[in-house]
Amino acid sequence: MKVSKFGGTSVATGNQIEKLTKIITDDPARRIVVVSAPGKREDDDVKVTDMLIDLGEKCLRGEATETAIEQSVERYRSIARELGIEGAIAEEIEADLQTRVAYNPADEGIFMDQIKAAGEDNNAKLIAAHFNHQGINARYMNPRDAGLLVEGEAGNAHVMAEAYEELEKIRDYDEILIFPGFFGYKPDGQLVTFPRGGSDITGAIVAAGVNAELYENFTDVDSVCVANPKVIDNPEPIHHMTYREMRELSYAGFTVFHDVALIPAFRHGIPVSVKNTNHPEGEGTLITAERSEKHRKYPITGIAADEGFSIIYVHKYLMNREVGFGRRLLEMVEDEGISYEHLPSGIDDSSVILRTAELSLDSENHLLTRIQTELGVDDAYIEHGFAMIMLVGEWMDETVGIAARATGAIADAGINLEMINQGSSEVSLAFAVKERNCDETVKAIYNEFYAKQLYE
Numbered sequence: 001m002k003v004s005k006f007g008g009t010s011v012a013t014g015n016q017i018e019k020l021t022k023i024i025t026d027d028p029a030r031r032i033v034v035v036s037a038p039g040k041r042e043d044d045d046v047k048v049t050d051m052l053i054d055l056g057e058k059c060l061r062g063e064a065t066e067t068a069i070e071q072s073v074e075r076y077r078s079i080a081r082e083l084g085i086e087g088a089i090a091e092e093i094e095a096d097l098q099t100r101v102a103y104n105p106a107d108e109g110i111f112m113d114q115i116k117a118a119g120e121d122n123n124a125k126l127i128a129a130h131f132n133h134q135g136i137n138a139r140y141m142n143p144r145d146a147g148l149l150v151e152g153e154a155g156n157a158h159v160m161a162e163a164y165e166e167l168e169k170i171r172d173y174d175e176i177l178i179f180p181g182f183f184g185y186k187p188d189g190q191l192v193t194f195p196r197g198g199s200d201i202t203g204a205i206v207a208a209g210v211n212a213e214l215y216e217n218f219t220d221v222d223s224v225c226v227a228n229p230k231v232i233d234n235p236e237p238i239h240h241m242t243y244r245e246m247r248e249l250s251y252a253g254f255t256v257f258h259d260v261a262l263i264p265a266f267r268h269g270i271p272v273s274v275k276n277t278n279h280p281e282g283e284g285t286l287i288t289a290e291r292s293e294k295h296r297k298y299p300i301t302g303i304a305a306d307e308g309f310s311i312i313y314v315h316k317y318l319m320n321r322e323v324g325f326g327r328r329l330l331e332m333v334e335d336e337g338i339s340y341e342h343l344p345s346g347i348d349d350s351s352v353i354l355r356t357a358e359l360s361l362d363s364e365n366h367l368l369t370r371i372q373t374e375l376g377v378d379d380a381y382i383e384h385g386f387a388m389i390m391l392v393g394e395w396m397d398e399t400v401g402i403a404a405r406a407t408g409a410i411a412d413a414g415i416n417l418e419m420i421n422q423g424s425s426e427v428s429l430a431f432a433v434k435e436r437n438c439d440e441t442v443k444a445i446y447n448e449f450y451a452k453q454l455y456e
């Protein structure tokens with residue numbers, strides 16, 4: 001049995017859903033289809049999830065919602081029209097949105113999750129209706145009925161261990177199941193969504209629960225590439241990689257697959273395949289636990305980049321001799337409810353690298369004041385506007401000179417390096433540069449390792 005997840009671009013139009021239908025019916029092992037909400041049809045289009053967030057925010061501000069509801073319903077109506085199933089489906093979706101808008105929980109996050117989940121939920125119903133219209137034995141599967149149990153706060157659901165046992169039962173359906181991605185239910189029946197991009201997570205959880213032979217992730221690129229195709233023209237494809245490589249790369253900026261989605265796949269040993277809905281016969285990318293000698297061509301597997309980082313610089317003479325300094329510094333970061341990304345340090349200096357979105361003006365001021373007064377430092381300040389570039393590869397630790405080649409390439413491009421951090425696992429090497437230099441740094445490193453010279 002295979003679980004096949006289709007991302008937003010793969011379900012954005014009737015034409016895309018017809019491609020999905022053919023992919024599913026071409027292989028009888030494809031029994032469970034996890035779907036996202038309709039995504040972008042072209043670059044400047046708006047995803048249904050973003051329309052729904054706008055709708056939810058309007059409700060919370062007490063503004064009129066008719067236009068926003070109609071805008072979302074119209075997206076589904078045009079898809080249904082293309083599929084020749086216009087009938088009642090648009091009215092049902094409109095009624096569903098009206099019910100969600102009228103929901104009035106005490107918590108705004110819970111309200112927003114109800115609204116956001118409508119994107120995937122209604123799309124799954126629409127696609128199930130299309131399958132039935134085509135004479136395919138299929139049904140919509142509600143995550144509550146399937147037992148997709150989660151915990152955690154609004155917008156940040158975590159799967160519960162019990163969910164896997166519950167989900168095993170959905171193996172037994174005769175019909176192909178159309179399962180909405182992006183949300184689950186707490187044991188008390190409360191709906192909670194995963195973080196943005198979380199339909200990948202649903203797919204991986206369902207694949208693990210039913211012990212699928214393969215979790216297929218259909219998207220709009222032929223494979224995961226060495227670097228973001230929006231930055232590098234025609235980057236090399238990666239045909240095979242390990243869970244560890246993919247997790248590091250997706251966490252560091254490869255948006256093609258959600259980093260959290262790797263965890264259920266890895267723990268349950270489910271191979272993951274990334275494929276293109278528009279070109280399903282292509283080789284794609286296979287992700288498994290073992291590194292593959294056959295695919296060993298370059299010393300690094302991928303180069304990811306992400307913007308939006310801040311650095312807290314702390315300087316104190318004889319810091320290295322002060323027992324507990326690092327712990328106390330990190331405790332202050334923890335007290336603000338912030339998780340940090342990197343912690344490079346020298347004898348008299350420490351830097352804490354974190355995502356700027358984790359900071360508020362208040363927490364930033366509070367943190368700096370505490371560092372200055374309670375740690376008695378000589379200097380402490382925060383700078384914003386950094387990008388992190390991450391080189392990842394299982395073979396890196398066996399290859400001499402990776403850091404030297406990468407820093408050389410960055411220097412030759414005239415880019416100032418703000419920080420280097422060799423991951424303790426030795427499968428990753430991180431660099432911080434100013435955001436304005438992000439793309440140029442990726443290009444310089446890509447050219448050094450991919451355009452210039454093969455590994456062997």
Ligand SMILES: Nc1ncnc2c1ncn2[C@@H]1O[C@H](COP(=O)(O)OP(=O)(O)O)[C@@H](O)[C@H]1O
Pocket residue numbers: 006007008009010036039197218219220221223224225226227228229230253254255256257
């Ligand atoms: N290294 C990479 N390889 C392939 N695609 C990447 C990479 N980094 C970023 N992307 C982007 O990820 C996009 C696919 O992810 P996403 O938009 O979340 O798809 P979906 O809507 O199918 O879930 C691609 O269109 C591409 O722009």
Ligand SMILES: N[C@@H](CC(=O)OP(=O)(O)O)C(=O)O
Pocket residue numbers: 006007008009036037039047049050119181182195196197198199200
């Ligand atoms: N629709 C949700 C969840 C998701 O995974 O979407 P996509 O498959 O389009 O990345 C979002 O936009 O966040």
